[in-house]
Amino acid sequence: MDLQELTDAIVAGNMNGAVTLSKQAVESGIEPKTIISDYLIKGMEIIGARFGEGKAFVPNLLMSARAMKGCLDLLKPMMQGESGISYGKVVIGTVKGDLHDIGKNLVASMFEGSGFEVINLGINVDADKFVKAVIDNDADILSLSALLTTTMGYMKDVIKAVEEAGIRNNVKIMVGGAPLNEAFAREIGADVYTADANEAVIVAKKLLGKSS
Numbered sequence: 153m154d155l156q157e158l159t160d161a162i163v164a165g166n167m168n169g170a171v172t173l174s175k176q177a178v179e180s181g182i183e184p185k186t187i188i189s190d191y192l193i194k195g196m197e198i199i200g201a202r203f204g205e206g207k208a209f210v211p212n213l214l215m216s217a218r219a220m221k222g223c224l225d226l227l228k229p230m231m232q233g234e235s236g237i238s239y240g241k242v243v244i245g246t247v248k249g250d251l252h253d254i255g256k257n258l259v260a261s262m263f264e265g266s267g268f269e270v271i272n273l274g275i276n277v278d279a280d281k282f283v284k285a286v287i288d289n290d291a292d293i294l295s296l297s298a299l300l301t302t303t304m305g306y307m308k309d310v311i312k313a314v315e316e317a318g319i320r321n322n323v324k325i326m327v328g329g330a331p332l333n334e335a336f337a338r339e340i341g342a343d344v345y346t347a348d349a350n351e352a353v354i355v356a357k358k359l360l361g362k363s364s
């Protein structure tokens with residue numbers, strides 16, 4: 153089958169079409185992980201790029217994200233315990249005051265599709281909730297997302313709370329979101345900043361010493 157059609161369905165925000173094509177891809181023997189990383193995420197990258205060029209708009213992004221979620225709901229249960237290997241546990245959320253979750257969910261999906269266990273705390277997450285989730289799940293990585301210049305500063309509060317809880321040495325902290333950069337990440341004491349979801353996974357594996 154031509155999986156380019158699946159990428160196209162994500163770009164078009166066609167949830168029913170994308171889910172049907174994902175089912176067909178699984179039936180034809182393609183690994184769910186490959187479907188996610190090679191076709192679904194590619195679709196989100198295309199719509200994200202079009203958005204950046206002013207050729208797509210917020211409703212397009214939301215429809216594509218919904219189509220992606222529909223496919224992930226189908227594929228994720230098939231991946232559980234797939235190989236019995238987990239690269240590590242990732243707690244992820246969008247920080248307090250911030251409701252943007254499209255990029256954060258892409259990062260979460262990419263982690264899941266690449267073999268990490270993900271605890272996704274959603275949006276508007278306060279420092280205590282992040283700290284509790286890291287402790288309760290014995291997480292390896294804490295990932296913080298912010299899309300607003302008014303909320304990115306809260307990441308520092310989260311890192312401070314992690315330090316105060318005495319667990320800073322147990323967890324690597326990754327930050328991301330459009331208004332951030334490397335210098336900001338360093339300034340607030342995060343371990344790493346990456347600009348996109350693909351790089352996040354590559355760097356996470358390196359951070360945990362799980363890749364060459």
Ligand code: B12
Binds near residue numbers: 255259296346352
């Ligand atoms: C969609 C959108 C919304 C949607 C959000 C829907 C949703 N479910 O997320 C809605 C309409 C709700 C919204 C609301 C608002 N928004 Co808005 N929104 C956007 C918009 C258009 C796109 C964001 C997006 O989804 N991008 C696509 C994704 C794929 O990209 P991304 O999020 O950057 O994620 C990638 C990377 O950053 C990275 N990444 C992201 N998180 C993480 C985390 C980690 C750990 C890592 C490693 C990487 C990483 O990986 C992702 C994938 O590669 C941006 C404009 C823009 N150019 O960004 C404005 C924007 C972010 N919004 C803005 C504003 C002002 C608002 C509002 C305040 C508007 C208002 N007056 O009500 C509210 C705030 C609500 C709130 N409290 O959060 C401003 C922010 C300005 C600023 N300087 O802070 C922007 C920049 C628009 C603008 N040009 O003015 N918004």
